[in-house]
Amino acid sequence: MTDEFAPSMIVPTAPPDFKSGFVAIVGRPNVGKSTLMNQLVGQKIAITSPVAQTTRNRLRGILTTDQSQIIFVDTPGIHKPHHELGRVLVQNARTAITAVDVVLFVVDSAVELGGGDRFIVELLKKSPTPIILGLNKQDQQPDDPDTVTQLDHSYRAVAEENGWTVAKFSALTGEGLAGLQQELSDRLAPGPYYYPPDLVTDQPERFIMGELIREQLLLLTRQEVPHSVAITIDRVEEKPKITHVHAAINVERPSQKGIVIGKSGTMLKAIGTAAREQIQKLIAGQVYLDLFVRVQPKWRQSRTRLAELGYRVED
Structure with a gap:
């Protein structure tokens, strides 16, 4: 059994300047939310698939550094449900948005903002929780700089309209994730260790x-x-x-x-x-x-x- 799944159960006392909190990763299906959480915590705990709507249960990933402990909540892709399972999943994703300290709204920056993204934008407009708009898949953007500028503008305009911070990265290659991690940590308030520092997920x-x-x-x-x-x-x-x-x-x-x-x-x-x-x-x-x-x-x-x-x- 790996150390990550057999951690010490000791939760240390956090230093005075230590920060901690919960971050919900939301977005439409297949924008790379699970890949992102795996990269951030440094281990595969969420499954990834080219099939949309892979994530079902609300899965927590835990990233602990010397400065902070960030608990990521990977949510099912928000979409229009077609059956009882879909309704349960979307309701759980909406619940997660209201129960965290920061929302990381992940989009696919290789394509222009679409109707599915706008649906989530309208949902998040009603939330008092701070929002960071994460432009994922920068490694898959076109080579043409003008096209990239146009794609980015479709998202940055929405962020500016709502007062959201923007972070651009690639969950696949890891590019830009250090900056995203720092941005998330900066948004958290001083707090305790919620979990032992060597734990990477709360799931058995x-x-x-x-x-x-x-x-x-x-x-x-x-x-x-x-x-x-x-x-x-x-x-x-x-x-x-x-x-x-x-x-x-x-x-x-x-x-x-x-x-x-x-x-x-x-x-x-x-x-x-x-x-x-x-x-x-x-x-x-x-x-x-x-x-x-x-x-x-x-x-x-x-x-x-x-x-x-x-x-x-x-x-």
């Missing part, structure tokens, strides 16, 4: 294991089984030389079960192999991963079934 290992399995499933099946999947870790058995992880992939329809399993079990084997490699990095040890697929009809439409699978409206 089982949750991260499930997310790593779901990430590989999304990467390998792409649009075939987009969001009809939930992972449950049924049992973890730690033995002297290997950890046995027994997990279920929950889908909504028998046809999706067939896609996940694949011809002669090839897809399920590929998902298991890739996920096992990621989990071994997480716990720094050998893993035996036992995966099976279970059909749970219309689980995204049922508030009760959502709760059973770990998706609850958060306070």
Whole structure:
């Protein structure tokens, strides 16, 4: 088990000039919020995928320096919901905005400000929480300087109109993140350590294991089984030389079960192999991963079934 997931439970007394607080990372789906949080905390704790709306649970990442402790709250992409799961996710994202010290509104600066961004702008206008507008994906902007200026202006105009600070960076390459981190730290008030300094997330290992399995499933099946999947870790058995992880992939329809399993079990084997490699990095040890697929009809439409699978409206 890695040091990050087996930290000391001692919470030291913070010096007088120490700052701490909570920062919600919000934005429309697929703008790089999870990649950004992973970069900031220095370890992969949130899954990333080319499939939109990857993040489901409100996940906290913890960055502790000599000067401050910043607790990042990675939220689901804010969008117009089409089912009960979507409504739960968007409500949780909205709740996070009101319960933090700073909001980091992340946008994709490689494309011009669009309707999805404007929807979030209107939402944030009503919030008394300080807002930092984060222009992500600067590494993906066009080579033409005039086009870059035009793209940036579409966002900076909104920031100026609302009195928001602007930070430009690339979550993928890390460029500009030192400045963003300093900007966030400067916005926080003096405060205590909320968590032990060597902790990087408040989520248990089982949750991260499930997310790593779901990430590989999304990467390998792409649009075939987009969001009809939930992972449950049924049992973890730690033995002297290997950890046995027994997990279920929950889908909504028998046809999706067939896609996940694949011809002669090839897809399920590929998902298991890739996920096992990621989990071994997480716990720094050998893993035996036992995966099976279970059909749970219309689980995204049922508030009760959502709760059973770990998706609850958060306070």
